[in-house]
Amino acid sequence: MLGRTLGSLHHTARALLRPDEHVDFAENIAFSELAFARVLAAGRAGTGDLRVVLTAPALDVIAALTGQVPGFVYTRGAEPATAERLAAAPECIIAVDQMQLPGFSLPDGPLCVVDAWALPVGHWAQLLWANLLGLGPALWQALGAGLPGALRLCGGAIRAGSIEPYRVASHVNRVGRGARIHPRATLEGCVVGEEASIGAGAVVRGCILGAGARVEELALVEGSVLGDKACVQRLAMVKFSVVEAGAFAAGIQQLGVVGRGAIVKHGAILMDQRLGANDRVRVRVGGGLVDAPHGMLGVCVGPDAVIGSGVRIAAGRVIPAGLTVIADPAGIVSRVDVPAGVRVAHVANGGLQPLVDGSPQ
Numbered sequence: 001m002l003g004r005t006l007g008s009l010h011h012t013a014r015a016l017l018r019p020d021e022h023v024d025f026a027e028n029i030a031f032s033e034l035a036f037a038r039v040l041a042a043g044r045a046g047t048g049d050l051r052v053v054l055t056a057p058a059l060d061v062i063a064a065l066t067g068q069v070p071g072f073v074y075t076r077g078a079e080p081a082t083a084e085r086l087a088a089a090p091e092c093i094i095a096v097d098q099m100q101l102p103g104f105s106l107p108d109g110p111l112c113v114v115d116a117w118a119l120p121v122g123h124w125a126q127l128l129w130a131n132l133l134g135l136g137p138a139l140w141q142a143l144g145a146g147l148p149g150a151l152r153l154c155g156g157a158i159r160a161g162s163i164e165p166y167r168v169a170s171h172v173n174r175v176g177r178g179a180r181i182h183p184r185a186t187l188e189g190c191v192v193g194e195e196a197s198i199g200a201g202a203v204v205r206g207c208i209l210g211a212g213a214r215v216e217e218l219a220l221v222e223g224s225v226l227g228d229k230a231c232v233q234r235l236a237m238v239k240f241s242v243v244e245a246g247a248f249a250a251g252i253q254q255l256g257v258v259g260r261g262a263i264v265k266h267g268a269i270l271m272d273q274r275l276g277a278n279d280r281v282r283v284r285v286g287g288g289l290v291d292a293p294h295g296m297l298g299v300c301v302g303p304d305a306v307i308g309s310g311v312r313i314a315a316g317r318v319i320p321a322g323l324t325v326i327a328d329p330a331g332i333v334s335r336v337d338v339p340a341g342v343r344v345a346h347v348a349n350g351g352l353q354p355l356v357d358g359s360p361q
Contacts, residue, residue: 030130031118043074049089058112068120107295124300256298267309270299281315
């Protein structure tokens with residue numbers, strides 16, 4: 001997650017193991033370093049095998065989408081444990097703390113975040129939430145950890161003239177080599193990869209931008225992860241989303257995923273809530289529909305798909321990979337053939353129809 005593949009994430013975690021330790025987990029599990037540390041601490045405190053499950057309401061509602069429990073089995077020995085031994089390990093459930101995030105509410109209540117999180121990512125909605133839950137800890141690790149982080153935070157406090165966290169964050173960023181930030185761009189609490197660029201008037205808050213990523217002039221990007229060479233185009237709005245490597249986002253979206261190499265054109269709207277005030281967004285899992293985590297969810301645009309200008313997509317939908325979606329041609333002016341003297345016309349069937357006294361003719 002957060003710019004790293006699951007494989008590299010798992011490899012980094014396993015590097016923390018001692019020579020006689022083993023931790024087994026499903027390949028489609030994503031987790032924070034703090035979560036893995038909690039698993040190791042629980043295993044090392046015991047005397048035998050242990051299945052560790054980290055639980056919190058904020059995690060359980062997301063895992064429930066596919067019903068998979070993200071467990072870890074800790075064992076010791078010169079060789080990895082057999083399948084029978086793993087299945088027989090006694091279970092230890094650890095309730096981890098969650099914190100309410102001020103200023104952002106969901107249909108089912110305030111948004112809560114968890115530092116020691118572990119989630120299955122078998123569904124695109126789970127992939128999205130894994131990135132969002134991991135974003136805060138990853139930013140803190142990159143911006144505030146260790147001596148360099150302490151110096152960065154002190155410098156931010158001096159520039160802000162305050163120790164209020166939200167004021168300090170507006171002056172703390174980590175910018176990679178060769179990145180270009182326009183003097184009139186707003187950059188707050190972000191990690192910007194090498195050779196990335198942010199244009200004039202753009203606002204980027206609480207984000208991770210991969211190498212070569214671009215945020216063009218006057219775009220707004222908040223709480224999002226941009227892959228390598230991803231681009232948020234001029235005047236676009238991307239909030240709490242994932243834009244994968246090489247994708248272009250030029251529309252309006254929240255709580256969505258734009259797949260690798262996909263394109264969302266200007267004027268496209270990827271909705272994240274249903275029109276009814278009490279309606280929950282539903283998503284397809286297997287052969288049925290289930291409620292989305294927290295009752296709201298954006299749109300998943302598959303790899304190399306194209307969403308044309310003027311297209312509005314209802315919340316919770318998935319656009320298949322490689323598919324191009326365009327607006328209704330009947331509502332697009334392709335023929336300009338109104339009679340002379342007409343001052344007002346409406347669009348109909350690709351052409352223009354005169355309006356007289358406010359009525360179509």
